[in-house]
Amino acid sequence: MSSILPSVTEALTLDSSVPSAPLRQVLGACPHDCPDTCSLLTTVREGVAIKVQGNPAHPQTGGVLCNKVSRYTERTYHPERLLQPLRRTGPKGSGQFEPVSWEAALSDIAARLQAIARRNPEAIVPYSYAGTMGQVQCESMAGRFFNKLGASFLDRTICATAGGEGMAQTLGGKVGMRVEFFAESRLIIIWGSNSIGSNLHFWRYAQQAKKNGARLVCIDPRKSETAEKCHEHIALLPGTDAALALALMHELVSHDWLDHDYIDRHTVGWPALRERALQWSPERAAAVCGVPAEQIRSLARDYGQCFIDGHPAAIRLNYGMQRVRGGGNATRAIACLPALIGAWRHRAGGVLLSTSGLFPVDKAALQKPELLDGRRPRTINMITIGDDLLRESSADFGPKIEALIVYNSNPVAVAPESGKVVRGFEREDLFTVVLEHFQTDTADHADYLLPATTQLEHWDVHSSYGHTDALLNRPAIAPLGQAKPNTQIFRELAARMGFAEPCFLDDDQTLCRAVYGDKVDFQTLLDQGFATLDLPDAPFAEGGFPTPSGKCEFFSERLAAQGLDGLPDHVANYEAAGTSAKFPLGMISPPARNFLNSSFVNVKSLRDMEGEPLLEMHAEDAAARGIASGSIVRVFNERGEYLVKAEVSPRARPGVVNGMGIWWRKMGLGGTNVNQLTSQRLTDLGRGPVFYDCLVEVQAV
Numbered sequence: 001m002s003s004i005l006p007s008v009t010e011a012l013t014l015d016s017s018v019p020s021a022p023l024r025q026v027l028g029a030c031p032h033d034c035p036d037t038c039s040l041l042t043t044v045r046e047g048v049a050i051k052v053q054g055n056p057a058h059p060q061t062g063g064v065l066c067n068k069v070s071r072y073t074e075r076t077y078h079p080e081r082l083l084q085p086l087r088r089t090g091p092k093g094s095g096q097f098e099p100v101s102w103e104a105a106l107s108d109i110a111a112r113l114q115a116i117a118r119r120n121p122e123a124i125v126p127y128s129y130a131g132t133m134g135q136v137q138c139e140s141m142a143g144r145f146f147n148k149l150g151a152s153f154l155d156r157t158i159c160a161t162a163g164g165e166g167m168a169q170t171l172g173g174k175v176g177m178r179v180e181f182f183a184e185s186r187l188i189i190i191w192g193s194n195s196i197g198s199n200l201h202f203w204r205y206a207q208q209a210k211k212n213g214a215r216l217v218c219i220d221p222r223k224s225e226t227a228e229k230c231h232e233h234i235a236l237l238p239g240t241d242a243a244l245a246l247a248l249m250h251e252l253v254s255h256d257w258l259d260h261d262y263i264d265r266h267t268v269g270w271p272a273l274r275e276r277a278l279q280w281s282p283e284r285a286a287a288v289c290g291v292p293a294e295q296i297r298s299l300a301r302d303y304g305q306c307f308i309d310g311h312p313a314a315i316r317l318n319y320g321m322q323r324v325r326g327g328g329n330a331t332r333a334i335a336c337l338p339a340l341i342g343a344w345r346h347r348a349g350g351v352l353l354s355t356s357g358l359f360p361v362d363k364a365a366l367q368k369p370e371l372l373d374g375r376r377p378r379t380i381n382m383i384t385i386g387d388d389l390l391r392e393s394s395a396d397f398g399p400k401i402e403a404l405i406v407y408n409s410n411p412v413a414v415a416p417e418s419g420k421v422v423r424g425f426e427r428e429d430l431f432t433v434v435l436e437h438f439q440t441d442t443a444d445h446a447d448y449l450l451p452a453t454t455q456l457e458h459w460d461v462h463s464s465y466g467h468t469d470a471l472l473n474r475p476a477i478a479p480l481g482q483a484k485p486n487t488q489i490f491r492e493l494a495a496r497m498g499f500a501e502p503c504f505l506d507d508d509q510t511l512c513r514a515v516y517g518d519k520v521d522f523q524t525l526l527d528q529g530f531a532t533l534d535l536p537d538a539p540f541a542e543g544g545f546p547t548p549s550g551k552c553e554f555f556s557e558r559l560a561a562q563g564l565d566g567l568p569d570h571v572a573n574y575e576a577a578g579t580s581a582k583f584p585l586g587m588i589s590p591p592a593r594n595f596l597n598s599s600f601v602n603v604k605s606l607r608d609m610e611g612e613p614l615l616e617m618h619a620e621d622a623a624a625r626g627i628a629s630g631s632i633v634r635v636f637n638e639r640g641e642y643l644v645k646a647e648v649s650p651r652a653r654p655g656v657v658n659g660m661g662i663w664w665r666k667m668g669l670g671g672t673n674v675n676q677l678t679s680q681r682l683t684d685l686g687r688g689p690v691f692y693d694c695l696v697e698v699q700a701v
């Protein structure tokens with residue numbers, strides 16, 4: 001173990017000028033929903049965290065943190081941190097509360113839930129996502145609690161399920177290249193990702209590759225911070241990625257830039273896919289994608305010839321390209337590409353969307369599905385919470401939703417068609433409990449608002465979806481005020497509900513050990529804060545995909561058996577740009593760099609960097625509407641409207657506006673945000689969201 005990695009019990013005096021106040025450094029993990037899952041070093045003086053840094057001894061972090069998390073003490077000690085339980089005093093949604101004791105809050109919550117559960121426990125719905133990605137503070141004790149209760153299941157689909165399903169059908173799961181080997185690639189295609197903003201530590205590997213002569217190509221409707229630093233930017237229309245991928249295949253076939261040996265031995269369905277691809281000439285795809293055919297040809301040439309020269313080509317796919325109707329199919333089409341050129345033969349070749357499938361998380365040990373005792377509750381999709389909160393009981397829906405327990409999520413800001421979400425949360429007959437750090441838009445609608453600890457105050461264990469190291473988070477400081485970890489809140493609620501199983505007494509360190517069982521060495525996590533999974537360098541050099549056939553499945557029998565297309569295809573957006581006279585502009589709403597979804601919007605120094613909610617517009621689209629940079633505009637469609645500051649910007653392509661996300665409604669202009677306009681429709685595969693499949697019109701106000 002390296003000497004710069006003190007254990008939590010070791011007092012480190014770093015600042016010799018203050019001998020009376022020894023500094024301690026505590027190893028942790030960044031909890032946020034980001035592929036990078038950084039190893040953190042928190043410096044503590046007299047029980048106060050004074051600095052949060054990237055751990056230099058963790059190679060994936062390399063001592064570097066993003067803007068947001070390097071300001072973590074500002075968030076932790078924010079004057080508006082929730083520090084005591086609160087009970088609603090005003091009308092639903094008014095955000096008016098009075099302090100209440102934990103005892104009173106938990107007893108009343110338990111009594112209310114028991115009364116509903118006696119009628120039908122499925123009327124109670126948990127609502128959580130990735131405010132923290134910790135395996136323990138997410139669904140461990142909470143999962144046990146809701147399983148025992150028999151509450152509705154939540155389909156946690158709001159981010160990644162279309163792409164996840166596309167990967168599962170093609171490669172067998174969320175598996176792929178190891179991120180560090182991108183440094184050795186000679187062609188890197190960054191597909192649907194603004195890496196500088198959302199995957200900074202991957203971008204560092206891409207920079208190393210660039211220094212060694214690699215070519216970087218970015219495929220994104222928006223000229224992002226990343227796109228402008230690549231050698232080439234392909235600014236396709238939203239939701240047209242499958243058409244582009246099929247045209248690339250067309251060119252690989254036409255020029256025979258194919259690895260026939262790899263295709264023969266390690267894939268299924270090539271004759272059928274070949275035929276499909278031959279229907280997609282670069283000209284046909286160019287018309288669909290809104291890019292020049294020559295740009296498609298030249299990318300195919302780079303991709304097809306790269307590997308023939310022995311230089312690996314790698315694709316960094318990210319979730320930005322799957323938030324449209326055809327997101328699952330598009331992911332499938334792109335995931336086929338590396339097998340065609342045999343890129344998997346080299347460790348620096350292939351594709352990476354997510355590494356999360358490589359972690360041996362023992363979900364059953366954490367969530368104890370046996371507590372369901374044979375019951376199979378209905379499932380509510382978190383994307384359609386707006387509609388579902390407004391539904392009455394019916395045979396097909398089940399019971400009307402009577403109670404919501406929200407933790408690790410801010411649905412009033414992040415779920416689509418938020419006009420409906422707000423109407424649902426405003427129901428006076430809905431009982432809502434929110435576990436939070438701050439009084440978010442969702443928290444405003446709570447009956448009880450319970451203060452949760454932050455990552456600096458609790459234990460956890462983390463997998464990553466962008467690298468292949470597991471991490472441990474130790475608490476650096478005591479809980480602030482009366483805040484409690486999510487686990488503890490559910491433990492205490494369970495006791496008041498009379499849940500007597502001993503698993504409700506497991507403490508957080510026991511839960512930490514249960515995450516991977518004996519599959520990851522816990523002592524290594526304790527000693528150095530991270531443990532690298534033992535994985536082959538080039539996982540599919542000799543095939544061995546985790547699909548039913550063990551091959552890369554160009555054709556999926558499993559999809560065909562469901563009556564779906566067994567081959568990937570272009571599935572046009574529900575709301576494709578240029579198909580409506582009333583709402584002529586496509587709108588995407590990618591993350592703003594200094595926010596993380598709706599987290600950090602209330603951190604002043606970060607909000608100051610973002611300024612105001614922003615809509616980027618191409619000069620032609622702005623001129624046609626008499627809109628100048630800096631003017632406030634109304635963006636609207638049939639679902640709703642929001643107000644933003646327009647910026648005439650080369651970042652926007654013609655026909656598509658970029659409504660940068662995700663502001664708290666109450667901190668934006670006019671009390672709504674971009675999700676007032678997005679739709680609750682679902683993707684082709686995986687029941688995912690279609691945030692970037694949205695038509696709007698823009699008007700000067």
Ligand SMILES: Nc1nc2c(c(=O)[nH]1)N[C@H]1C(S)=C(S)[C@@H](COP(=O)(O)OP(=O)(O)OC[C@H]3O[C@@H](n4cnc5c(=O)[nH]c(N)nc54)[C@H](O)[C@@H]3O)O[C@H]1N2
Nearest residue numbers: 192193194197198222238239318319320590591595596597
């Ligand atoms: N700073 C910051 N980092 C984040 C987040 C954040 O909010 N802020 N969010 C985190 C989360 S929740 C996730 S899931 C991850 C992954 O995060 P992603 O959502 O993948 O985030 P981005 O890297 O911004 O990638 C989205 C990119 O996709 C582009 N895009 C939109 N539509 C299309 C399309 O149809 N095709 C293609 N090719 N591109 C399209 C957008 O313009 C944008 O540049 O990042 C995480 N990291």
Ligand SMILES: Nc1nc2c(c(=O)[nH]1)N[C@H]1C(S)=C(S)[C@@H](COP(=O)(O)OP(=O)(O)OC[C@H]3O[C@@H](n4cnc5c(=O)[nH]c(N)nc54)[C@H](O)[C@@H]3O)O[C@H]1N2
Nearest residue numbers: 129130131132159408409410414435436452589597598599
């Ligand atoms: N228009 C549009 N909408 C989008 C997206 C988009 O690109 N465009 N992106 C979508 C994506 S990819 C995602 S992943 C979702 C994200 O949606 P969410 O997962 O809801 O993410 P956040 O908005 O960051 O809200 C997380 C909340 O959890 C709280 N939290 C953090 N840690 C803890 C904890 O330990 N305990 C408790 N109790 N609370 C905690 C934070 O304070 C924060 O308010 O949004 C989606 N919405």
Ligand SMILES: [Mo]
Nearest residue numbers: 033158159160
């Ligand atoms: Mo996400």
